[in-house]
Amino acid sequence: MPGSGKGEFAEVARDRGIPVVTMGDVVRQACRDRGLDPAEHHGEVAGALREENGPLAIAERSLPMIRDHLEEHDVVVVDGLRSGDEAERFEEAFGESFLLVSITAPAAVRAERLDLRGRDDTDRESIEERDERELGFGMGEAIDRADLTVENAGRLEAFRERAAAVLDGETDVEGVERR
DSSP states (O other): OTTSSHHHHHHHHHHTTOOEEEHHHHHHHHHHHTTOOHHHHHHHHHHHHHHHHOTTHHHHHHHHHHHHHHTTOSOOEEEOOOOHHHHHHHHHHHGGGOOOEEEEOOHHHHHHHHHHHOSSOTTTSOHHHHHHHHHHHTHHHHHHHOSEEEEOSSOHHHHHHHHHHHHTTOOOSTTEEEO
């Protein structure tokens, strides 16, 4: 969900030399292509892309970038998968090597993070409204399909350690649940 720590998990991957494809960047570019400010129109354009090109629109635009990275790397982190349909598409594309990780944090913690981040227009849209929008894309189904759940409600350093462990293939770690 928004503010859960997906970007922080991706940053841990980058620190370890693992390439990251951020699906939100696809949406931000689409905003710019339409002459819109991504901070104000991200959700609107994400919905429009899916309406215009189907529920897999953002995943399909991400696949070539993922495949390019896989030519030189064994692992690629995809930041921002939003639906069960997208999860299914990536499973289809990458088979058993695809691992879906859900990052969780309470709504109050996420709202505080979003306020501090300043990238999103939190004055226009509450955390509840954002959550509703994301769940409308099928986020709940994606969360339910996750192979691993990583808790991110406490100290940043503890989360970064859990993220590093997951990226190293270690899943028997406090705060990481295998499903």
